[in-house]
């Protein structure tokens with residue numbers, strides 16, 4: 001019986017969220033006396049580095065067809081069954097969330113997505129998950145023997161104390177996917193918002209899309225991803241993939257800088273679990289200041305150049 | 314073309330979330346309930362596809378009688394009929410297992426990307442696995458052409474375009490369409506549209522919600538003088554040590 005982690009990758013590299021998922025699994029493994037096996041269904045050949053984060057073995061299943069929810073799930077479920085997985089850990093990413101439910105059904109497991117802590121084993125198997133889009137947390141008991149957990153990026157620290165581990169190749173006969181991937185368009189050179197540790201976000205106070213160069217510059221100087229409020233993406237100033245909040249993406253970065261965003265309840269829902277929040281707004285009564293750690297009351301068009309020049313010096 | 318749309322009923326987005334009974338129960342007092350915003354997009358796009366292809370749209374909801382106004386809203390947007398599976402929707406697996414029992418025979422099944430109360434984002438994939446059909450989550454575009462559906466979907470850090478023949482299940486993401494607002498004729502017609510009630514029968518519950526908590530309140534904000542805004546960078550570097 002082992003803990004199995006789906007080693008998600010992108011552009012031939014394991015993702016940071018994979019290291020978090022393995023570190024997370026290792027912690028549960030230590031609590032329960034189980035080993036951690038990482039499963040790499042991709043074309044990455046060299047996966048021994050996953051041992052550093054706590055995997056005792058990596059199973060490589062060469063796959064050059066890309067990710068499809070039906071076929072990749074079938075392959076992964078079959079490997080989980082072969083090695084007798086009792087807990088399956090994936091990242092709560094788009095990939096992880098398309099995989100986890102299918103795996104849960106194949107293994108007749110209990111499923112929890114959006115998980116933000118290590119399970120409490122004192123009374124069954126209880127996980128803490130984010131609910132009401134960041135407005136609250138729930139403690140959920142998982143009743144079935146096998147558990148599938150999708151853990152939220154940035155909720156568990158990477159622990160790289162281990163060393164390279166053994167790898168093995170496995171092959172699985174799966175039915176071909178019924179889904180045909182026609183095109184994949186990844187934004188290159190940008191940090192995906194859901195995984196970003198630092199986020200610079202702006203709202204309607206920026207007046208128009210032409211003013212986003214300052215936001216982009218600030219973000220790139222500190223290595224942050226960019227985000228925006230709902231009206232900004234509704235008006236097409238920014239792509240909807242940047243929309244954070246109750247009806248957008250929920251994020252949990254270490255730093256969230258909100259510029260010209262009022263701080264409506266629906267916006268705060270998606271960002272309030274950020275570790276440090278900075279609000280910049282010309283209105284001293286803006287609700288965001290009630291949820292921020294640091295604030296600057298003033299005109300963004302004057303403050304942004306000051307921040308940018310302070311970073312350049 | 315037969316389309317099934319799964320809707321959940323959630324607290325209005327302005328709701329201040331609180332709990333009662335020692336933090337074990339969501340406090341519904343004074344809360345306004347609405348059709349989950351992503352599910353409204355699913356209903357709208359389903360109607361557009363059905364209208365263009367001489368099809369029908371069925372709404373399914375797992376919930377108690379108090380969610381009937383939301384089901385009627387989906388009918389007033391133009392759906393043909395609805396099914397309510399009578400039970401408290403205890404978790405995503407329970408909901409999906411209940412829906413799977415009535416979901417045979419549809420060419421397309423739509424859900425929302427996630428419900429904004431429990432944020433599981435799981436019903437689409439669960440249904441796909443239970444019915445053994447493809448599941449495609451977070452779609453921002455759906456087109457139908459002679460037996461094939463084409464989708465744009467969000468992936469981590471980008472977008473993907475896919476083709477797949479039905480039957481399949483997909484989950485609606487923002488940008489799919491503008492939600493349709495019911496008109497007076499739709500509202501009148503919805504009153505007499507068929508709403509079938511089925512009793513729930515799944516017994517092996519996969520998960521139990523034990524209790525809830527609220528995020529810790531923030532201390533008061535430390536203000537930095539706008540004239541001296543560069544000081545923020547110094548604080549983030551040397552005190553918070555985050556950049």
Ligand SMILES: Cc1cc2nc3c(=O)[nH]c(=O)nc-3n(C[C@H](O)[C@H](O)[C@H](O)COP(=O)(O)OP(=O)(O)OC[C@H]3O[C@@H](n4cnc5c(N)ncnc54)[C@H](O)[C@@H]3O)c2cc1C
Pocket residue numbers: 202203204205206228229230231232243244245246247248259260261262263264265266267270280281282283286298299300301326350
């Ligand atoms: C069903 C529903 C769901 C919603 N979901 C979301 C969601 O997921 N995410 C979301 O963000 N919103 C959501 N909203 C919208 C939300 O209620 C707010 O309307 C929205 O967040 C406001 O965006 P904003 O702060 O950018 O704009 P505004 O409310 O217009 O605020 C702009 C702010 O900029 C400040 N400002 C203006 N000029 C300057 C300047 N020169 N320098 C500095 N500051 C300046 C102003 O003082 C103001 O505080 C939702 C609403 C509904 C009804």
